[in-house]
Amino acid sequence: MxxxxxxxxxxxxxxxxxxxxxxxxxxxxxxxxxxxxxxxxxxxxxxxxxxxxxxxxxxxxxxxxxxxxxxxxxxxxxxxxxxxxxxxxxxxxxxxxxxxxxxxxxxxxxxxxxxxxxxxxxxxxxxxxxxxxxxxxxxxxxxxxxxxxxxxxxxxxxxxxxxxxxxxxYKPNDEIRPKRLNLTVIGRPNAGKSTLINRFLGENRVIASEVAGTTRDSIAIPFTYDDQDYTLVDTAGVRRKSRVDAHIEKISVIKTLQAIEQANVVLLMLDAHEGIGDLDAHLLGVAVDAGKALVVAVNKWDHMNDYEKFKRKDELARKLHFIDYVQIHYISALHGTGIRDVLKSVCTAHAASFADLSTNQLTTHLQALVHKHQPALVSGYSVKMRYAHQGGKNPPIIVIHGSRLSHLQASYLRYLEKGMREKFGLYGTPIRFQLKESSNPFTH
Incomplete structure (x- = not known):
């Protein structure tokens, strides 16, 4: 195939x-x-x-x-x-x-x-x-x-x-965890993507330059670290349209999106001096919607003073609240500071996206979460959640069976997501819920 x-x-x-x-x-x-x-x-x-x-x-x-x-x-x-x-x-x-x-x-x-x-x-x-x-x-x-x-x-x-x-x-929800981890590095030009990959590799395999946009296409490089095989993908930086002139630059967006689609884990590189922009947030949103495991690395952290670091962390906490399950690392790609921890988080996110979740454990914890905090009533009737099982991996899909589930509020689903994530250690990966309502035999 x-x-x-x-x-x-x-x-x-x-x-x-x-x-x-x-x-x-x-x-x-x-x-x-x-x-x-x-x-x-x-x-x-x-x-x-x-x-x-x-x-x-x-x-x-x-x-x-x-x-x-x-x-x-x-x-x-x-x-x-x-x-x-x-x-x-x-x-x-x-x-x-x-x-x-x-x-x-x-x-x-x-x-x-x-x-x-x-x-x-x-x-x-x-x-x-x-x-x-x-x-x-x-x-x-x-x-x-x-x-x-x-x-x-x-x-x-x-x-x-x-x-x-x-x-x-097309094979939906691939259940087999690949032996070689496809790690795609995304971000704006000059965020330090190529420098980080060279640091991973221990050699200058990718051209790194102070001139923004040196990488013009996605570059895939095999790499092994700590008994884990990787394919590192360095993508062309996505820049604002006002800075895009050459035709080859204009098509870099779709190449980045294709690299995200083929990734097991997406690593977003940010420049500590620039923070997160709209283009970064858009790429993150695409990766989340595609169900990709994520890690964020804030580069050039060694160039910041204490006040700048405090302000930047506060900004990232506000702008990245929709991926609060993702590990953020503050690194220096040039000097190698913190990059080992980045790879650890990559492996953690990858493992979480392929986690095996038993029906018994999911159902038991679902009932515990419901007992701790009941969902809102629907026209005076309670929402019933009877049991849960795993419906897929990459990302984890949790199927909940019950009645009146369509009335569950988004805030309650976020509560369930947080509870499941903490219980089963599903950090670094999105979680999807599928709600299956049982039919009422007395309605026919």
Missing amino acids: NEFIMPIIALVGRPNVGKSTLFNLLTRSRDSLVADYPGVTRDRQYGFGKIGPCPYWVVDTGGMLRDVERLDNAVDQQARLAVAECDAVFFLVDAKEGLQADDYAIVEYLRQQNKPFYLLINKIDTGDRDLLMAEFYALGIEQTHGVSAAHKKGVNPLMELVLSDFASD
């Missing part, structure tokens, strides 16, 4: 046809992780999705052909780059606005790219479906589908169709 590589789907079309709405639906995004901040995701926003038979990356773009007289404008160019790096294109049009001259131009461009593309007629819920779709058949696109991104109509069967060719190599 071939190695599964997640397909990339690009969303293109004129401005305001619903691309961002579809992006949020396909990625089930949370605003804190995919905010519209200035930077590379302003024009090309990347997200991880799981609707359909296999996971995928989806790329949102700014509207194409904003200025017909200037086809080389920056936003249009970003959309073209997204098409160049993707495996399939979703071309969105607006059913309410009808067929526009720009739609013909975009179709002509897409036909020249030799990429499979699908015409999505969005907002079909605004009137008679057949009537709204009729004029778009003039574009002569075989794969034409009516959808409503805002109301989640027509998207699931579309994803089943689009992903069917990619899903044959």
Whole structure:
């Protein structure tokens, strides 16, 4: 069986046809992780999705052909780059606005790219479906589908169709802990990623330079330390769009995302002087959504005075609260300070992501947590959690069976997650819950 590589789907079309709405639906995004901040995701926003038979990356773009007289404008160019790096294109049009001259131009461009593309007629819920779709058949696109991104109509069967060719190599929730640990190092340019890897290796295998962005592609290097085999992956730094000029730099984001997808553990490198930025938070969010084990290393710590260290730690505690289960190390990659502890945390996170959890232990501790703190009542009735078992690994999946589980508040699930993490030592890895409600035989 071939190695599964997640397909990339690009969303293109004129401005305001619903691309961002579809992006949020396909990625089930949370605003804190995919905010519209200035930077590379302003024009090309990347997200991880799981609707359909296999996971995928989806790329949102700014509207194409904003200025017909200037086809080389920056936003249009970003959309073209997204098409160049993707495996399939979703071309969105607006059913309410009808067929526009720009739609013909975009179709002509897409036909020249030799990429499979699908015409999505969005907002079909605004009137008679057949009537709204009729004029778009003039574009002569075989794969034409009516959808409503805002109301989640027509998207699931579309994803089943689009992903069917990619899903044959996909094995969900791999139960086998790999002997060789794939450690992917991510972060902004000049954070010290290459220097850290060279320190791990004990030699200058990766070019390290004070010039930001020396690494232009993901580099994989085999490495053994303390009887553990690793593959170290040094990724190109992800920089703000205002600093991106060359074409090879513009496609580094998707290469970083692909490296995250193939990782067993993701190590985020931060520059102590710069702290954590929006791009760092976005990459962390992608890694969490992909279920990856995580470690954070704050580099150049030896250059900070005591007051600067205090302020930086306080900032990281606030901005990284959503991954409070991840170990943060303060290191000097140049001098080797603290890097042994980084590798220990990497191994701990890796082991936690493949932990074996017995049904008896999970159920016993679930009942103990419920006894200590009962969930809120639902219309005067209590939520019942009867038993729990492990539903998968990498990351750990805990399946809870009971009644009225859909009414559990997010805060209570966080309470359960913290309790399970402390009991079973699941540090460094996300935990997923699946809630299975038992049917009531008296309702039929």
